[in-house]
Amino acid sequence: MAILDSNRNLLGFPSPPDPPSIVRQAWLLLHFCEKRTRNTIMAASAALSAKRRKQKRERQKQERKEMLEKEQQTVSEWFKKFDSDQNNELDELELTKLFVHLEPDAVKDESVGPFLMKQCNDVVTQENCMNLIKKFRYYLKQKRYLDGLFDKYDTDKSGILQASELVQLMKDKARGPSGLGEEIEVDEADVETVLEVCGSKDLAGIPRENLLSAIAEWHVIAEKKRTEQKKSSFCAIL
Numbered sequence: 001m002a003i004l005d006s007n008r009n010l011l012g013f014p015s016p017p018d019p020p021s022i023v024r025q026a027w028l029l030l031h032f033c034e035k036r037t038r039n040t041i042m043a044a045s046a047a048l049s050a051k052r053r054k055q056k057r058e059r060q061k062q063e064r065k066e067m068l069e070k071e072q073q074t075v076s077e078w079f080k081k082f083d084s085d086q087n088n089e090l091d092e093l094e095l096t097k098l099f100v101h102l103e104p105d106a107v108k109d110e111s112v113g114p115f116l117m118k119q120c121n122d123v124v125t126q127e128n129c130m131n132l133i134k135k136f137r138y139y140l141k142q143k144r145y146l147d148g149l150f151d152k153y154d155t156d157k158s159g160i161l162q163a164s165e166l167v168q169l170m171k172d173k174a175r176g177p178s179g180l181g182e183e184i185e186v187d188e189a190d191v192e193t194v195l196e197v198c199g200s201k202d203l204a205g206i207p208r209e210n211l212l213s214a215i216a217e218w219h220v221i222a223e224k225k226r227t228e229q230k231k232s233s234f235c236a237i238l
Contacts, residue, residue: 075129090124092117095132102133103140142212150208160205161214163191170194170218182229184222194218 082098083090090098092114116136120128153169154161161169170186198214199206206214 071130072126075126078129079126088125090129095124098133099136103137146211147208150211158205160200160203160207161211162205163195166194166206166214167191169215173215173218174222182226184225184229190218190221193221 078098079088079090082094082101084094085091095117116132116139117124120132124132149169150161153165155165156162167186170190174184174186175182194214194217195204195206197217198210200210
């Protein structure tokens with residue numbers, strides 16, 4: 001009698017693998033496919049993100065290039081119109097005419113032209129003209145703010161902030177430049193310091209052109225007092 005092979009059935013055909021072995025192979029195959037699919041998706045996602053970042057950089061680069069070309073064209077047109085002696089430079093008079101052309105209702109301060117000319121070493125060319133105009137427009141923005149602020153606190157319309165008017169300004173600005181700091185009490189010594197540092201001795205007050213420096217001086221004083229208060233509070237806790 002022939003001995004039966006353990007791997008074959010009675011008819012001599014190969015026996016199927018044990019059910020647990022089939023399940024394990026299926027699980028391994030499924031796990032392999034799932035892992036491979038996940039890796040493929042992650043790789044595709046990373047590649048797509050990299051492609052989008054590259055496209056964004058290229059788009060921004062193209063936008064900057066177009067903006068620069070537009071600015072150069074604008075400056076070239078300015079020079080054709082205001083460079084009266086055709087030497088490819090704008091002198092103070094030519095620059096002032098350009099300012100008036102750009103902001104006809106804003107240019108009243110005669111010191112603006114000389115001040116901005118110094119910013120570019122008294123030579124305005126097509127290369128530095130646009131930056132100079134941007135500074136000019138920033139100056140106008142700040143000037144409008146400061147003029148409005150000065151007019152608000154110059155209640156007697158004398159053109160000078162007296163001590164009583166300055167106190168109110170300092171109280172309103174007692175929370176620092178951001179307006180979010182701890183409020184600081186304004187005392188007489190603070191007012192006297194700001195007047196001494198930024199005021200006009202002849203006029204006994206703060207003139208319009210010194211308003212920015214007066215506000216800056218008060219912020220410095222207030223910040224010192226704020227720091228001292230924090231130290232005092234900390235020592236009191238200890």
